[in-house]
């Protein structure tokens with residue numbers, strides 16, 4: 001084991017939600033941690049996220065929930081509406097960090113990134129940009145990691161936190177498929193309408209629309225386009241195409257449509273899911289976050305699983321002398337929970353496409369209650 005200076009060392013691939021959280025949790029437990037991030041130092045641009053109860057609970061364990069609530073928009077209610085904007089149901093999500101704090105928070109991606117990044121840096125994590133892992137080989141109890149800049153480290157732990165298209169996964173000899181589910185999801189940043197104090201979701205004849213507050217001033221509109229081929233559109237066409245799709249919704253969505261017209265940030269992504277059905281670990285290497293399990297966005301819980309992974313990983317490798325044993329314990333604790341979430345999110349995507357909205361809402365609510373159980 002790499003205890004030459006009484007410190008165990010780790011290389012983490014990727015400074016996303018999973019990588020930054022795992023780095024902070026490991027560094028706080030005394031590990032020397034370096035992150036290899038292929039992207040630039042600037043925070044990733046993009047719309048926003050809804051962090052549900054399990055995310056907030058895990059962030060609270062890291063002492064970061066209140067920072068997210070201060071900069072994001074705390075809320076507890078999901079209101080379901082029909083295509084005209086008439087309410088058809090309401091769900092109160094479980095408040096997992098106490099009755100006085102909200103059940104979830106909407107937050108801009110760059111803001112969450114800044115909070116997680118600052119905490120990892122404060123804990124002494126070295127974050128290197130523009131580099132990746134070129135090769136990883138097990139040498140006894142250590143992993144020999146060669147970075148793309150030619151430098152080499154021998155570390156006790158290698159963590160692949162490089163997202164759904166993970167390269168680390170292949171380097172560890174772990175394979176999974178990425179599955180497309182006939183849905184493209186749209187997001188557009190807009191000013192927050194004053195009535196948007198929780199999540200609103202509108203069930204259309206073909207597509208689903210929603211609004212998620214991100215701060216007092218900002219929100220994002222989402223639209224799930226059903227039954228479409230996976231395709232790319234030129235950036236310049238995104239706002240006008242989204243407005244066309246929103247035109248089939250009268251009532252409140254018409255108001256959102258006019259806000260989208262002025263939005264400078266519209267993105268469109270395929271709904272892709274992945275789940276590593278076998279081991280997530282090999283020797284002293286492991287994959288976490290979307291690299292191991294990427295749910296469809298309908299459950300708004302991919303980040304929750306990624307943050308929980310970081311915490312549980314640090315707990316389990318801290319609890320066991322041999323890293324490999326800790327990694328097996330980690331996967332043992334996480335696999336069923338993550339599988340349930342990925343599979344349920346795929347079922348919800350199918351129900352949405354079949355216009356079985358009530359069943360989709362019921363399943364979403366019951367899955368949120370299930371996820372309120374321990375990480």
Ligand SMILES: Cc1cc2nc3c(=O)[nH]c(=O)nc-3n(C[C@H](O)[C@H](O)[C@H](O)COP(=O)(O)OP(=O)(O)OC[C@H]3O[C@@H](n4cnc5c(N)ncnc54)[C@H](O)[C@@H]3O)c2cc1C
Nearest residue numbers: 014016017018038050132162163289290297300301302303
């Ligand atoms: C449209 C959409 C909406 C979503 N909405 C929500 C939501 O509301 N709530 C929620 O909880 N989740 C949501 N998710 C899911 C959530 O974004 C992911 O689950 C979460 O970001 C996973 O974190 P991660 O760190 O595993 O991966 P990522 O966030 O993808 O981070 C991976 C990091 O690794 C880096 N990287 C990639 N390849 C390499 C490499 N070879 N070497 C080094 N670095 C590398 C990347 O640059 C990135 O920084 C949504 C996802 C999508 C697509």
